[in-house]
Amino acid sequence: MKLTWLLPAIFGGLLLFTSTHNDPAPAPAVQPASQAAEPAALLPDVPLFDAAAVADSPVGILLDVNEGGRIDPMQARGTQPPGWKPDPPLDLSGPMPSDDEVRGAIVKAVNYVLDLQKENGSWDVVLSGSLLSETADQAVDAIAATGLAGYALRRHIKVNPERIEPALKRAAQFVIDRVYRGKLPLQVWYANWRYTLGLKFLHQEYMNTTDQEFRNELRSVCRRMVQGLLKLQLSNSEAPALEKKRRTRLSSRFKNSAMPSQLGVVLAPPTDEDYRGGALVLRVLPGSAAERTGIKAGDRICETEGLRVENSLDYYMQEAAFVGGQKINIAVRREGAKDFKKDVQLDQTWPGYLGIKVNAGTGEGPVVEAFLPFSPCKGELEVGDIIVEANGNAVTAIDQLREIERNIKPGDKVRLKVLRGEKSKKKSASVEATGAPEGWFYFGIQEEDKGDDNGVVVDGDPAPGSPAAEAGLKDKDRITWIGDTPILGMDHLIEFAGTVAAGKPYIVKWVRDGQEMQAEVSARAIPQPFDLTADLDVNRGNLKVFVTSVEAGGVAEKAGMKKGDVINKINGQDCSNYFLFVRVYYNLSAGEEVTFTMQRGNNEVEVKFELPKAPETGGEQVAEEGGWAYYPEMGESPSFSTAAAMLVLMDVEHDMEIKGLNRVLKEPMAAAAALMNKLRVVDKENGGLETYVYRGGSIGMGQIGIDVKGCQGRNAICELTLVRMGVAKRSKTTLKKIIEQWIKYRGELDAVKRMEYYNPPGKGGSPHNFDRHFNAAYYWMYGHYHTLLASKEVGGKHFEQINEICTKALMLVREDDGTWLGHPSFGKLCGTCLALWILGETEGGWRDGYAAPTTQEKKDGGPANPETPDK
Numbered sequence: 001m002k003l004t005w006l007l008p009a010i011f012g013g014l015l016l017f018t019s020t021h022n023d024p025a026p027a028p029a030v031q032p033a034s035q036a037a038e039p040a041a042l043l044p045d046v047p048l049f050d051a052a053a054v055a056d057s058p059v060g061i062l063l064d065v066n067e068g069g070r071i072d073p074m075q076a077r078g079t080q081p082p083g084w085k086p087d088p089p090l091d092l093s094g095p096m097p098s099d100d101e102v103r104g105a106i107v108k109a110v111n112y113v114l115d116l117q118k119e120n121g122s123w124d125v126v127l128s129g130s131l132l133s134e135t136a137d138q139a140v141d142a143i144a145a146t147g148l149a150g151y152a153l154r155r156h157i158k159v160n161p162e163r164i165e166p167a168l169k170r171a172a173q174f175v176i177d178r179v180y181r182g183k184l185p186l187q188v189w190y191a192n193w194r195y196t197l198g199l200k201f202l203h204q205e206y207m208n209t210t211d212q213e214f215r216n217e218l219r220s221v222c223r224r225m226v227q228g229l230l231k232l233q234l235s236n237s238e239a240p241a242l243e244k245k246r247r248t249r250l251s252s253r254f255k256n257s258a259m260p261s262q263l264g265v266v267l268a269p270p271t272d273e274d275y276r277g278g279a280l281v282l283r284v285l286p287g288s289a290a291e292r293t294g295i296k297a298g299d300r301i302c303e304t305e306g307l308r309v310e311n312s313l314d315y316y317m318q319e320a321a322f323v324g325g326q327k328i329n330i331a332v333r334r335e336g337a338k339d340f341k342k343d344v345q346l347d348q349t350w351p352g353y354l355g356i357k358v359n360a361g362t363g364e365g366p367v368v369e370a371f372l373p374f375s376p377c378k379g380e381l382e383v384g385d386i387i388v389e390a391n392g393n394a395v396t397a398i399d400q401l402r403e404i405e406r407n408i409k410p411g412d413k414v415r416l417k418v419l420r421g422e423k424s425k426k427k428s429a430s431v432e433a434t435g436a437p438e439g440w441f442y443f444g445i446q447e448e449d450k451g452d453d454n455g456v457v458v459d460g461d462p463a464p465g466s467p468a469a470e471a472g473l474k475d476k477d478r479i480t481w482i483g484d485t486p487i488l489g490m491d492h493l494i495e496f497a498g499t500v501a502a503g504k505p506y507i508v509k510w511v512r513d514g515q516e517m518q519a520e521v522s523a524r525a526i527p528q529p530f531d532l533t534a535d536l537d538v539n540r541g542n543l544k545v546f547v548t549s550v551e552a553g554g555v556a557e558k559a560g561m562k563k564g565d566v567i568n569k570i571n572g573q574d575c576s577n578y579f580l581f582v583r584v585y586y587n588l589s590a591g592e593e594v595t596f597t598m599q600r601g602n603n604e605v606e607v608k609f610e611l612p613k614a615p616e617t618g619g620e621q622v623a624e625e626g627g628w629a630y631y632p633e634m635g636e637s638p639s640f641s642t643a644a645a646m647l648v649l650m651d652v653e654h655d656m657e658i659k660g661l662n663r664v665l666k667e668p669m670a671a672a673a674a675l676m677n678k679l680r681v682v683d684k685e686n687g688g689l690e691t692y693v694y695r696g697g698s699i700g701m702g703q704i705g706i707d708v709k710g711c712q713g714r715n716a717i718c719e720l721t722l723v724r725m726g727v728a729k730r731s732k733t734t735l736k737k738i739i740e741q742w743i744k745y746r747g748e749l750d751a752v753k754r755m756e757y758y759n760p761p762g763k764g765g766s767p768h769n770f771d772r773h774f775n776a777a778y779y780w781m782y783g784h785y786h787t788l789l790a791s792k793e794v795g796g797k798h799f800e801q802i803n804e805i806c807t808k809a810l811m812l813v814r815e816d817d818g819t820w821l822g823h824p825s826f827g828k829l830c831g832t833c834l835a836l837w838i839l840g841e842t843e844g845g846w847r848d849g850y851a852a853p854t855t856q857e858k859k860d861g862g863p864a865n866p867e868t869p870d871k
Contacts, residue, residue: 084755086772089747090812096804097811099845105811106839106846108818109832110159113149114167116829120452121170123149125827143184146171147197148833154204155840158850172205176221180275181452182313182489186231188447192628192641195229199648206656223658229645230668234625234637259350259410259435260499261324264288265295267312269454269486278302278333279312285484293344295332303331303341313488320495324348351501352408352433358398361386364419366398372502372525374437374591380429381418388426389417402522405503410435439502439523441482442466443473445490455480455487455511471508471519480516481509502526527589529614534561543578547598559609561596568604569597590614626668626675636695639679640714640782643721646672650724673727676718683708689741690734692718694774704774708741709748713779716742717786720793732794739798742787743805748773753780753813753821778826781834784809788841807842810835 116123123145150171153164175198178184184194199222206218264285274280278300284290295301301309305328309315322328324346331341355375358366365388371378387395390404391414408414416429443466446457455478462468473479479487483506487493500506502525509518533554538545546566550557567575571594575581588594590613598605627637628645646669653661676692681699683689683706691708692715698705708715719738722730752775755767767776784806791802814820814835821831839846 086751087754089750090809092805092808092812094808096808096844099849102807102811102839102844102846103849105814105818106156106836107159107850109820109836110153110156110164112819112832113152113829113836114160114163117149117167117171121167121172121174122146123171123829125829141190141194143175143178143194144190144197145829145833146175147194147199147201148830148837150175150201151197151204152833152836152840154201154208156836157208158848160850168205172202172218175202176217177272177275179221179224180310180313181270181454182492183452184225184228185490186228187490187494190630192229192232192630192645195225195232196628196641196644196648199225199229199652203648203651203656219656219658222652222656223661226649226652226658226661226664229628229649230664232628233645233668233672234627234629259324259348260320261322261326261346261349262288262319262499263295263322263328263330263344263346264290265301266484267301267315267486269480269488270311270313272452275311277310279309279315289344289347293330293342296334298335300333301330302333302339303329305329312486313492316485316488316492317495320499322346324350348409350410351406351436351504352410352412352414353436353501353503354405354408354414354431354433356381358387358401360398363396364388364424365395366401368418372437372591374434374528376431376434377416377429380431381416382420385418385420385427386424387416387418389415391415402505406505408433436501436503437525437528438498439500439504440497440526441468441471441473441500441506441508441521441523443468443479445479445493447490453478453480453511454489456490456493458510467521467524471521472517473508473510474512477510477512477517479508479510481518482506483508525589527587528591530588530590530592530611531614532556532611536567538578544576545578545581555609555612556607559607560605561598561607562600565596565598565600565605565607567596568599569595571595572597626671626673628672636697637675638695638714639676639692639718640694642672642675643714643717646676646721647717647724650721669725673722673725676722677727680718681706690737691715691741698774704770707773709745710773710775712742712745712749713775713783714786716783716790720786720790723793735790736794736798739787739791739794739802742783743801746783746805748775749780749783751775753777777821780813781821781831781838785834785838785841788838792841803842803844806838807844810838 113123118124122142124142125145150168153168153171157164179198184198185191202218202222202225206215206222209215209218265281265288266283266285268274268280268282279302281295281297281299281301283297284295301315303309304315304318307314307318309318325348326346327343328346329341329343331339333339353375354377355372356368356377357370357372359369361367365386368377368381368383368385368387370383371381387401389395390401393400393404395401395404410433412433414431414433416431418427418429419425420427441462443462444459446459458468458473458475458477458479461475462473481487482496482500485496487496500523502523505520505522507518508521509516511517531554533551534547534556535549536545537548544566547561547563549563550561567581569575570581570584570588573580573584575584588611590611593608593610596607598607625637627639627642629637629641649665649669652658653665679693679696680690681693683691683703685703686708689708691706691711693699693706693711694714704710715738719730719735723732723735752769752772755769755777767778768774769776788802788806791799810820815828819828819832820835821828
């Protein structure tokens with residue numbers, strides 16, 4: 001599926017392709033109201049377009065620019081499906097199930113999970129049938145599913161250790177391989193759960209092995225996963241700040257600041273057989289810094305700037321941040337020789353830029369057709385000029401001009417001679433080349449690539465006229481190389497895209513139906529961030545975009561734009577609703593002259609002006625948020641996903657002896673704890689009980705957003721997290737209170753445990769039931785598991801009571817086939833694994849007494865009658 005939910009950020013800074021436009025938090029703004037609003041109604045406190053914000057946030061120039069924005073189904077207001085009725089609270093008054101019953105249920109569930117393991121050691125699920133199923137399929141990807149299943153099996157290793165241990169070893173190796181191969185991307189929906197669940201599983205394996213070599217490998221890969229999880233955090237702490245600094249540098253390139261540079265090595269892509277031990281050098285580019293340093297083909301780069309390099313992905317992810325003039329330290333391993341380290345001064349390799357669009361003309365020379373944004377030729381040349389000479393070389397064709405441009409560096413003086421006017425009068429001009437703006441080829445990629453091959457998969461045919469279309473790229477092509485760089489997955493492409501220069505030709509290679517193809521493609525400049533000098537919003541009744549304010553003295557005001565104007569067209573293209581508008585608006589660039597056709601009362605007026613550059617923000621205007629959201633820059637973090645990340649980070653820090661990790665985690669964890677404290681509120685309508693809201697925006701929803709009856713799926717994990725962190729005024733006493741309120745209101749989770757997603761036309765949809773305190777089916781397992789963990793933290797009667805409740809409840813909701821909660825949006829594997837998580841924390845006679853499998857059972861893979869194992 002395409003990453004189309006971020007369409008309003010089609011050309012911005014982080015998501016898929018490091019320009020610097022902003023994602024102006026589209027999801028809240030585009031959701032149609034369940035009831036039509038008055039024509040002039042604004043969305044409450046959510047400006048759709050913040051002029052000051054259009055400088056600094058995610059983008060996706062890989063997105064399909066012909067498709068409308070996607071509303072986050074997890075946040076849209078929904079209602080209950082027709083005919084749906086809440087389930088009554090479970091009757092837990094009966095006796096505890098026998099040890100044999102529970103033990104038999106565990107054995108059957110364990111065998112069910114084992115039977116679903118794939119040859120590569122993973123588990124995966126394919127969910128379909130509803131929008132939420134599609135969304136959940138992203139959440140429960142192979143890493144998340146393997147984490148779920150692996151952790152579940154480890155908790156029940158006694159059932160059949162001879163079968164489970166090798167299954168877990170293969171599962172752990174699968175996750176390790178995916179991490180090292182770059183197959184655990186950050187810029188996808190629910191990346192937070194992939195990293196959280198993957199870490200939870202690998203930490204558990206670390207705690208259950210005595211193999212020191214394996215422990216070292218787990219420690220190394222978990223360090224990488226921690227780094228990834230920190231990059232996903234919505235915070236101003238140290239790790240995310242590194243990304244902001246990079247964005248700041250990228251956004252200032254057109255000011256002749258430091259430009260991207262490369263060492264000059266071509267490295268081998270990692271394979272299943274070779275992805276550790278250093279990045280293998282295939283060849284060294286002539287005249288490069290690498291050649292001067294003495295690097296040779298066959299060498300392995302094993303360290304850069306003090307950071308370990310296992311393979312080319314590690315190296316290229318670092319190289320994307322290199323700039324001309326920078327001195328870097330590299331460590332090289334050469335077979336049969338002594339390893340060596342060297343400092344290398346990087347060259348300024350970023351090309352210069354003239355910023356002119358030309359056509360072939362009539363044969364005298366290329367004809368200036370237009371000036372591109374920030375062209376240094378504007379004012380020196382004129383549209384219609386015929387270029388006949390450049391730097392003393394005769395020019396009669398476009399190819400000749402392009403060849404000269406290839407050798408121009410930023411700051412070079414370029415001498416041009418042109419023929420101008422009807423009399424073809426010869427004119428001379430001297431132009432100082434600027435640094436080329438960032439460029440791209442304009443193809444979309446599949447967000448989810450479950451293949452083992454390197455590269456990225458094109459999603460949809462590129463738009464006609466785009467560089468990718470002109471090169472011949474098509475839907476489902478796998479792009480493997482761009483220039484001298486192998487493409488090693490989505491995260492690598494995201495970083496690499498910030499090093500692509502507009503106007504520079506690249507050899508792009510791809511595979512189609514097993515055949516390798518290639519073409520030379522010149523990157524096209526991507527839009528540069530601009531300041532509209534006006535604020536826009538969307539009418540929630542008719543989705544028209546209109547002006548809410550105009551900056552005094554700004555270019556928009558001077559051109560005649562006024563508050564209340566409704567945008568009908570931009571540059572003649574239909575923008576009569578939000579979805580049409582974003583396709584055009586986010587292709588605009590600073591330096592471009594734009595004509596807005598506005599509806600003003602009964603009249604249609606045109607407003608024309610050149611878009612100015614966005615103000616320099618230093619990349620530091622991002623408000624501290626502190627948590628982990630479903631998407632790296634979703635804007636607000638759910639409390640329970642933040643708590644889950646915090647818990648696993650605490651476990652890794654405490655147990656895995658990763659050097660320096662406590663220092664790295666100090667600020668991020670403090671930021672996350674501060675967010676969690678903000679999300680704890682008092683529900684005055686329900687006895688003044690403390691409760692944790694879904695996210696910050698829930699507080700403004702009134703009682704429905706803070707009702708304690710709707711918070712029982714997340715309260716325990718949130719309070720448990722803060723207690724374990726030692727946050728002031730959070731203690732076992734407050735945790736007991738949370739457990740006690742869960743006992744009181746647990747039936748609210750029963751009510752919605754089978755409610756399916758419903759998406760009525762025009763009303764949006766949600767897995768959350770607004771008629772049942774915003775509860776959702778996925779909270780059932782989540783709430784039971786973490787309340788059980790919380791009760792183990794406090795012990796005593798609280799644990800005894802929760803242990804009994806959870807055991808009884810699980811046995812009552814078990815399906816006839818021995819699985820749990822096969823909800824169409826979650827799948828049986830997910831429900832069954834979570835049930836095993838819960839049972840893995842219970843205490844009772846069922847936790848022991850598993851008979852060793854017979855020889856035939858070992859051969860068959862499990863007990864002959866798993867429902868009734870021997871005591």
